[in-house]
Amino acid sequence: xxxxxxxxxxxxxxxxxxxxxxxxxxxxxxxxxxxxxxxxxxxxxxxxxxxxxxxxxxxxxxxxxxxxxxxxxxxxxxxxxxxxxxxxxxxxxxxxxxxxxxxxxxxxxxxxxxxxxxxxxxxxxxxxxxxxxxxxxxxxxxxxxxxxxxxxxxxxxxxxxxxxxxxxxxxxxxxxxxxxxxxxxxxxxxxxxxxxxxxxxxxxxxxxxxxxxxxxxxxxxxxxxxxxxxxxxxxxxxxxxxxxxxxxxxxxxxxxxxxxxxxxxxxxxxxxxxxxx
Amino acid sequence: xxxxxxxxxxxxxxxxxxxxxxxxxxxxxxxxxxxxxxxxxxxxxxxxxxxxxxxxxxxxxxxxxxxxxxxxxxxxxxxxxxxxxxxxxxxxxxxxxxxxxxxxxxxxxxxxxxxxxxxxxxxxxxxxxxxxxxxxxxxxxxxxxxxxxxxxxxxxxxxxxxxxxxxxxxxxxxxxxxxxxxxxxxxxxxxxxxxxxxxxxxxxxxxxxxxxxxxxxxxxxxxxxxxxxxxxxxxxxxxxxxxxxxxxxxxxxxxxxxxxxxxxxxxxxxxxxxxxxxxxxxxxxxxxxxxxxxxxxxxxxxxxxxxxxxxxxxxxxxxxxxxxxxxxxxxxxxxxxxxxxxxxxxxxxxxxxxxxxxxxxxxxxxxxxxxxxxxxxxxxxxxxxxxxxxxxxxxxxxxxxxxxxxxxxxxxxxxxxxxxxxxxxxxxxxxxxxxxxxxxxxxxxxxxxxxxxxxxxxxxxxxxxxxxxxx
Ligand SMILES: C[S@@+](CC[C@H](N)C(=O)[O-])C[C@H]1O[C@@H](n2cnc3c(N)ncnc32)[C@H](O)[C@@H]1O
Numbered sequence: 001x002x003x004x005x006x007x008x009x010x011x012x013x014x015x016x017x018x019x020x021x022x023x024x025x026x027x028x029x030x031x032x033x034x035x036x037x038x039x040x041x042x043x044x045x046x047x048x049x050x051x052x053x054x055x056x057x058x059x060x061x062x063x064x065x066x067x068x069x070x071x072x073x074x075x076x077x078x079x080x081x082x083x084x085x086x087x088x089x090x091x092x093x094x095x096x097x098x099x100x101x102x103x104x105x106x107x108x109x110x111x112x113x114x115x116x117x118x119x120x121x122x123x124x125x126x127x128x129x130x131x132x133x134x135x136x137x138x139x140x141x142x143x144x145x146x147x148x149x150x151x152x153x154x155x156x157x158x159x160x161x162x163x164x165x166x167x168x169x170x171x172x173x174x175x176x177x178x179x180x181x182x183x184x185x186x187x188x189x190x191x192x193x194x195x196x197x198x199x200x201x202x203x204x205x206x207x208x209x210x211x212x213x214x215x216x217x218x219x220x221x222x223x224x225x226x227x228x229x230x231x232x233x234x235x236x237x238x239x240x241x242x243x244x245x246x247x248x249x250x251x252x253x254x255x256x257x258x259x260x261x262x263x264x265x266x267x268x269x270x271x272x273x274x275x276x277x
Numbered sequence: 278x279x280x281x282x283x284x285x286x287x288x289x290x291x292x293x294x295x296x297x298x299x300x301x302x303x304x305x306x307x308x309x310x311x312x313x314x315x316x317x318x319x320x321x322x323x324x325x326x327x328x329x330x331x332x333x334x335x336x337x338x339x340x341x342x343x344x345x346x347x348x349x350x351x352x353x354x355x356x357x358x359x360x361x362x363x364x365x366x367x368x369x370x371x372x373x374x375x376x377x378x379x380x381x382x383x384x385x386x387x388x389x390x391x392x393x394x395x396x397x398x399x400x401x402x403x404x405x406x407x408x409x410x411x412x413x414x415x416x417x418x419x420x421x422x423x424x425x426x427x428x429x430x431x432x433x434x435x436x437x438x439x440x441x442x443x444x445x446x447x448x449x450x451x452x453x454x455x456x457x458x459x460x461x462x463x464x465x466x467x468x469x470x471x472x473x474x475x476x477x478x479x480x481x482x483x484x485x486x487x488x489x490x491x492x493x494x495x496x497x498x499x500x501x502x503x504x505x506x507x508x509x510x511x512x513x514x515x516x517x518x519x520x521x522x523x524x525x526x527x528x529x530x531x532x533x534x535x536x537x538x539x540x541x542x543x544x545x546x547x548x549x550x551x552x553x554x555x556x557x558x559x560x561x562x563x564x565x566x567x568x569x570x571x572x573x574x575x576x577x578x579x580x581x582x583x584x585x586x587x588x589x590x591x592x593x594x595x596x597x598x599x600x601x602x603x604x605x606x607x608x609x610x611x612x613x614x615x616x617x618x619x620x621x622x623x624x625x626x627x628x629x630x631x632x633x634x635x636x637x638x639x640x641x642x643x644x645x646x647x648x649x650x651x652x653x654x655x656x657x658x659x660x661x662x663x664x665x666x667x668x669x670x671x672x673x674x675x676x677x678x679x680x681x682x683x684x685x686x687x688x689x690x691x692x693x694x695x696x697x698x699x700x701x702x703x704x705x706x707x708x709x710x711x712x713x714x715x716x717x718x719x720x721x722x723x724x725x726x727x728x729x730x731x732x733x734x735x736x737x738x739x740x741x742x743x744x745x746x747x748x
Contacts, residue, residue, distance in 0.1 A: 010709075013737060017705055028359060030373075034393050047556055047584055049591060056614070059673065060642040077356055160422070162390065221326075224360040227736075253326050253361050 005040045007032060011051040015071070018058060023072050023146055024202045024230035038074050069148065076147045077225070080116040082123045082159075083166040085220060087270040088249045092216055093127055095268070096247065100215070107138045108215045111241070113201060114222035115143035118154025118194065119163055122186060124218075125193040126175050134193075142210045144199030151198050157186035201234045212241040220251035232259045239263065239276055248274040279304045279334070283311055289379055290319045290338065294326075301334030308341050317342045320379045322353035322388075327361050339370055350374040356393075377401035382413045389428035399428050403435035411438060418444065423453035430456065434463030442467060449475055458490040465494025473498050480510065480521050492521040496528035503529070508537055516547045523550065527557035535561040539569060552580045559588030567595040574600065574616075579609040586615035594619060598628050605632070610640040617646035622653040629654045633662055645677050652681025660685055667693070672703035679706065683713050691717035695725050704735040711738055715745045 007015070015035065016027040027035070039054070046067075048054045058064040058071065083089075097108070112121035121143040128139055145151050164172065164184065178184050200206045201222070217238050223231045238248050239262055248263065249271070250256070256265060256274060263274035278293040279300035288311060290304055308317065317338065335351075342349040350372045354362070362368040377385055377398055388398035402410050414429040421429070430448055433441050445467070448460035461479060464472045476498070479491030495503065504526075511522045523541060526534040538561070542554045555573050558566055570592065573585035586604060594601055604616040620628065632647045639647070648666060651659040663685070666678035679697060683690040691713050698710035711729075714722050723746065730742045742748075 013708065014705065028356070028363075030359070037396075047552070047587060049587060053587075053614075053618075056642045056645060056673075057611075060640065061610070221357070224357060224364070251326075253328055253357065 003040075004036050005043050005049070005051065007036045007039075007051045011055060014055050015051065018055065018068065019072060019075050022068055023076075023200065024226045024234070025072075025075060026225060026227050027075070035075070039071075042070070042074070073147045073149050076145075076150075078116040078145075078147060078150050080119045080221070081163045081165055082119045082126075084120065084123075085252045085271075086123075086166070088218070088220070088252075088273070089124055089127060091268050091271065091273065092247070092249065093124075093131065093133075096216075096273070097133075100245075101137060105137070105215075108140070109211070109213055109243075110139060110141045111210055111214045111217045111219075112141065112143040112194075113199075113217055113219040113238070115145050115151075115154060115196070116147075117150045117159075117163070118143060118157065118196065119159070120218060120220065121154075121194045122157070122190055125190050126171055129190065129193075130171065130174070139193070141194045142197065143194050144197050144201075144206075144210060146198065146200045148198045151196050154194075154196050155191070157191045159184050159186065201237070202230055204237065207237055207241065210241065214242050215246050217242060217246070217248045220249060220254070223250060223254045228259060232261070235259060235261050235263070235274075242276040244276055246276050248276075250274070281307050283314070286313050287316045287318060288314050290317065291323070291379070292319060292321055293323045296324070296331055296334055298334060301337050305337050305341055308338065314345070314347055317347055317349040318352055318374075318379060319349065320352045321355065321358055322380055322384060324358055325355060326357045332361070332365055332367050336367065336370065348372065352379065353377075353394075382410050386413060386417055386425065386429070389425045390422075395428055399432045399435065402432050406432075406436035406438065410436075411441070415441070415444060418448065423451075423455045426451070426453070427455040427459035430459040430463055434459075434466045437467075439467050442469060446472055446475075449479075454484055454486055458486050461487070461490040461494050465497040468498060470498060477506065477510075480525075481513075481515075481518060483517075485517065488517065488521050489524075492525045493528065496525045499525075499529050504533055504537055508540075511537070511541050516550050519545070519547070519550050520553045523554050523557050527560040530561060532563055535563045535565065539565070542569070548578045548580060551576070551578060552584045555581050555584035555588060558585075559591040562592075567592050567597065571597045571600050574604055574612075579607075579612060582607065583609055583611045583615060586612050586619055589619035590615055590621075593621060598625065602628055602631055605635055605639065605643065610642055613639060613643045614646050617643055617650060620650050622650070624650055624654060626654070626656060629656050629659055633658055636662060641671065641674070645673055648674065648677040648681050652684035655685050667697070672701075672706055675701065675703065676706045676709050679709050679713070687717055688719070691719040691722075695719055695722060699725060699729055704738060707733075708735070708738050708741065711741050711745070715741065 012032045012035065019025055019027060039051070043051070043054055046054065046057065048057065058067050110124065112124070115121050121141050125141065128134060133139070143154065175187050175190055176184050177187065197209065199210065219234070219238065223234065226234065235248070235256060242248065252271065255272065256263060262276070264277050265272050265274050279296045280291045281304040282289050288308055308314070319335070319338065339349055352374050354373055359373070362371070375397055380388070382402065385398040385402050388394035414432055417429045418426050430445060433445065445460050445463050448456050449472070451457050451460070461476060464476065473495065476491045476494050479487050480495065482488045482491070507522050507525060511519055513519055519541070523538060526538045538554060538558065542551065545551050545554060555570065558570055567589065570585045570588045574582055576582050576585065582604070586601070589601065598620065601616045601619050605613045607613045607616070617632070629651060632650060636644060636647055648663060651663060660682065663678045663682050666674050669675055679690065679694065682693065694710040694713040698707050698714060701707050701710065711726070714726065726742050726746055730739065730746070733739055733742070
């Protein structure tokens with residue numbers, strides 16, 4: 001029942017600015033059409049005729065802050081799947097973790113920063129579980145994302161074909177159940193191992209709420225959406241939330257080159273890990 | 278993998294995940310020896326991510342194309358890959374296109390799962406509809422996930438494949454709302470009168486999406502008989518149904534539908550539906566519409582007043598300026614805002630003076646609306662106010678004031694813009710200033726833009742300056 005409301009270039013830039021200030025996400029120009037489509041219905045629900053009205057509503061109405069959360073939720077790209085960029089998780093599990101345990105460490109704090117619908121932290125838990133690691137050490141996994149919708153979905157733990165495409169059959173069998181409606185749900189035992197929270201990587205207070213003091217941080221396929229200024233802010237925030245010798249894994253295509261930072265970067269066969277020395 | 282093929286004097290290079298340097302080298306060699314090539318298309322639909330060192334491969338291909346002056350276009354670039362091209366500054370080297378031509382029917386249907394590609398892929402299939410496409414879509418409707426099924430149905434609809442009408446009708450019984458909604462829309466597009474009764478049943482559905490879809494379809498199928506039927510539904514005790522009826526009447530339009538809507542308004546007590554009616558009224562292009570909306574500016578409910586004021590922004594005021602201006606200090610900041618916006622671009626000097634007087638004491642959003650209106654007045658007092666607003670703290674106010682001044686005097690404002698583009702704290706304001714400079718080319722603009730370009734950090738402004746200076 002809705003025709004698409006047209007967004008002027010100027011309005012697109014303004015919306016982009018609002019989203020950037022809240023989340024550091026930089027909108028590509030190519031997204032205009034997509035945003036028009038996604039937000040037209042929202043405008044109609046709020047009884048606005050133009051995007052200008054909507055922008056002023058976000059900026060000047062007392063309800064604007066919660067609308068801004070809606071807007072950010074509508075903007076984020078949440079694509080993820082189990083065992084994505086697995087070699088990084090494997091490197092930590094098979095090389096770094098055993099080394100720390102040999103040195104007598106028995107407790108680990110892990111942060112999946114920008115976890116989307118939870119596939120990343122749950123992949124880690126399944127691997128730790130299948131290696132029997134929960135008998136040998138304690139793992140506290142915190143997972144956060146700015147998008148409250150995906151955090152709710154992560155807590156629910158129901159997944160579709162795309163998310164599960166890389167899950168080996170034996171793990172599917174061991175950790176997932178399919179109900180009569182063909183919904184595939186992760187076992188409660190695995191879900192209980194992750195604490196999910198909404199959290200904004202560029203909001204220092206929100207990052208404090210993770211409790212900090214991490215051994216490992218996974219922040220993958222997020223920084224590509226940020227500009228260098230925000231990237232720098234985030235990786236330095238991670239630095240302050242890592243223990244000494246703690247490490248940071250970024251996405252396959254993300255690097256720290258061109259950013260000011262204090263990490264020592266170590267290349268391994270299929271990736272790079274950034275270590276706080 | 279990097280796979281190169283040649284067709285119609287064009288090279289098509291398909292790059293899968295993890296392309297290697299050797300594969301790029303092999304593709305380059307084939308391209309070098311190929312004769313009479315007029316274009317190179319690189320299809321990245323299957324490339325999910327890319328490391329910066331793999332970019333060298335693309336640059337290698339580009340070099341060959343460039344030295345032979347052959348245009349090179351990257352198609353189906355995913356968000357991830359696009360951003361890597363952008364961060365590595367290689368994006369400038371390529372033209373980015375959206376082209377579904379190189380994708381198979383199967384690949385295009387796979388794109389239905391990606392909200393950003395789905396529409397384009399569906400449009401493409403509809404445009405190149407044939408029996409093979411049809412068979413594949415029908416197969417997916419029987420077996421795929423609901424979102425894919427829905428896209429398949431919509432594609433059949435866009436292709437006007439009325440031979441598939443029975444299949445579409447059968448999808449009205451799908452257990453998935455998305456699929457049923459798509460079927461409803463398509464039957465509306467097909468003009469399927471036989472399904473009208475079923476569609477009316479859906480208007481009563483408790484599922485909002487179904488009821489709304491059915492409303493749009495009924496509007497498309499409507500004839501005189503439908504007004505009677507809709508009026509019957511308008512007495513439903515369910516407000517949701519009455520809400521849909523109002524929307525359908527507005528879509529049907531015309532004097533008769535307007536009269537029915539006005540009747541509904543007279544009887545309606547539910548505030549939410551009154552608001553929906555106020556909102557929909559502006560869609561009727563009848564002489565009585567404005568009068569009714571103006572009356573609603575005094576409705577008991579602020580929500581209704583707000584919708585009426587917003588509606589007046591679409592219909593125009595028809596001489597009711599003074600009533601509307603009396604709402605500018607309404608306790609609801611949106612009534613005031615929409616009232617000012619409804620004044621449009623031609624206000625009387627008296628009204629302009631009232632706005633100028635009210636300006637200091639109104640809420641920020643109303644200030645912004647006033648600034649916009651004042652830009653069209655050319656009154657000296659208005660221009661003075663706008664000029665002082667260029668010094669304000671609020672970046673939106675400064676940007677709007679600059680835009681309004683530009684409307685009132687292009688050349689003078691372009692001179693001001695030179696300074697603003699260099700000094701304003703807000704990139705949004707600086708950007709607007711550069712736009713004005715781009716349009717007006719005030720004296721000395723090239724030097725100023727060159728200077729700005731050296732220090733400016735904002736990528737949008739830098740892009741714009743590059744465009745203006747041709748660098
Ligand atoms: C592409 S997903 C990546 C998910 C997962 N890490 C992976 O690699 O598969 C990117 C996620 O980043 C989140 N995100 C974007 N900006 C954020 C911010 N400022 N703070 C926290 N999360 C953010 C989005 O909501 C989205 O879920």
